[in-house]
Amino acid sequence: MPFWFSAITLSTTLAACSSNSEQQDPVAAARFENERRIGEADVTSKQERDAEFLVNAAASGQLLTEASRLALQKATLPAVRNFAARLLKEHAAIGQGLQVVAQQKSITVPSGLGHEQQDQYQKLTAAGGSAFDKQYVELLLDLHNKQEDAFDDMREEAYDGDIRGFAAKYYPVLSDHLSQLKQLEDQTENLP
Template identity: 45%
Template sequence: MLPLALAPLRRLFLGLALLLPAAGCSSGGGSGADDAVEAANAQNAQKIGAADVTEKQEADARFLVKATSNALLEVELGKLAQARATAPAVRAHGAALLQSRLDLLAALRALADAKKLAIPPALGEDEQEAYHEVSAQTGSQLDKHLMALLVKTQNQDEDAFDDMKDDAYDGDIRGLAAKYYQPIKAQLDAAEEAADAAEKLP
């Protein structure tokens, strides 16, 4: 039996899950209508807009979308670091980050499914563009650009998970944020160290 405070959220998701199509899946570019991140946010906005919910419930949905979007990008950047980075510290960070973000993605997908919330199945257009800008680099420039982007996204992760472990409306989302906050914070520290190593390259 759900706590009384969660009952409106449960009714919302159960009632509207049957009415709305699943978010479109797009791993390539295309028009804004095909953007995976925008599609997930739009689907959640439709659900939330059809019921009387709190701003915190809206923030919960946005958090899941952004956390998934960043994790998808970080997985691709981790693969790129392993394949093409020149600095051992950058390659090592890429390998560690890849494994941790695959685990986080699995948890985010399971939670979003349980809450009947949409999350992006692939990189959004902004994330694709950021990835391609990095992947177009070579040698030490790739290391520097890759780590700068990873530090940026991991800072976003650290801030978001820190906030949501205390402020999420849904207890399960608070629990996920609390579980992953410390590993994410430690990985940010490692990213900053790897970025420093990359900046020392010629």
């Protein structure tokens, strides 16, 4: 087993095996479970990449969903609230598709926000007024840029055909969201 894989496994194990459930990170736990399963099977690095893609997509999707629920309550611009409502609907479909593929492939995905996502969400909850709108749009731009890149790569490079199909199916949706977010960024950047 390569050293880097051992180091990742050890650090993930320590994070995932915490006895304090408040400190347990669902993203780290999912990665640990996948690494454990992968370690027991004859799995290629491409299959490991497929699993990591699904874990990251699930974690980003969950943060996006929680942030959008918050935006329905706190956003000051109607355009931001409308976009949040649209995202909740469309990312629910992406999340369901991800769950189906992960289940078919026996890949564990996080069941909640990881520590990194919780920190991002807490920063967003602290904002109010137009500052909230700006931070929400900035967060979504960051998440969608990363997701669009990952889905673009995986629609061609995923080892598993079903994962390639999942990425190809939802890549246009994420690309459209990114275009709309850039328009929202223009609207929010001049807010006080």
